[in-house]
Amino acid sequence: MQIDFSKSPDGLVPVVVQDNQTLEVLMLGYMNQEAYDKTIAENVVTFYSRSKNRLWTKGETSNNFLHVVSTHIDCDNDTILIKSRPDGPTCHTGARSCFETAYNQNFILKLENIIADRYQNPVEGSYVNKLRNKGLNKIAQKVGEEGVETVIAALAETETDLINEASDLVFHLLVLLREKGLNLETIAKNLEKRHSPSPPTP
Known part of the structure; x- marks a missing residue:
């Protein structure tokens, strides 16, 4: 076009x-x-x-x-x-965007980028790099632990506890995906494919 x-x-x-x-x-x-x-x-x-x-x-x-x-x-x-x-803030005011929003609605995607940067440019003391140094088994274990803690928070704890545990779960899942060479785009495409109606059976 x-x-x-x-x-x-x-x-x-x-x-x-x-x-x-x-x-x-x-x-x-x-x-x-x-x-x-x-x-x-x-x-x-x-x-x-x-x-x-x-x-x-x-x-x-x-x-x-x-x-x-x-x-x-x-x-x-x-x-x-x-x-x-x-390369940096887009707006001349120094804001991230020229359109004022209360928060970055897609910060999870931004967080994925931050994690990828930690892999490419390790920072001393970074939690991501500490996890990475412990290897895949430890990263996967953390996802399992945070998953269990999220379930417990949903069933028996406060809304704040659930938000915090769910946040930990999402963060560690992002690290695990990066460790395995995957990203949210891959997951989104797979979910979209699942959501799309199947072609009619001949």
Whole structure:
């Protein structure tokens, strides 16, 4: 599919930028053909600034660039979605996103990324690295322990206890998946496949 820049009198189309890891919407900007071509060529998001009347690469002054992971065009060929890897805060205010939200709704996905970073760049004293050093058996054991504690909390303890135990369970499960070379994307695809209706039997 090709972008139809001619639909707008000024040749600009809206561009939604989304964090590829957390799927959070980071910002909205505009592109003309030149900005789009530059973005595709350099894999760094470049907008057309309506206030500056020129091309503007996000991060050109802050170094908080938005690296392109994938681009998607809507069904009307006049809006672009870019999934990106941000170098830092996206908003000029220093916020994670230009859209104010009470919390990062997809922090579990962000946590998965943090765990992966601990594997690639070990940090002294990191709990993830301590677990990893103990090996797969210990990591799997922790998942089992946290699973049992979650059940106990659900049946006999407070809501706060259940939230805390469930959080521990999810965290240790993420570490186990990373240890086995898997991720939440793999699990999500499998769940989606299970949810999809089976083709009719001939």
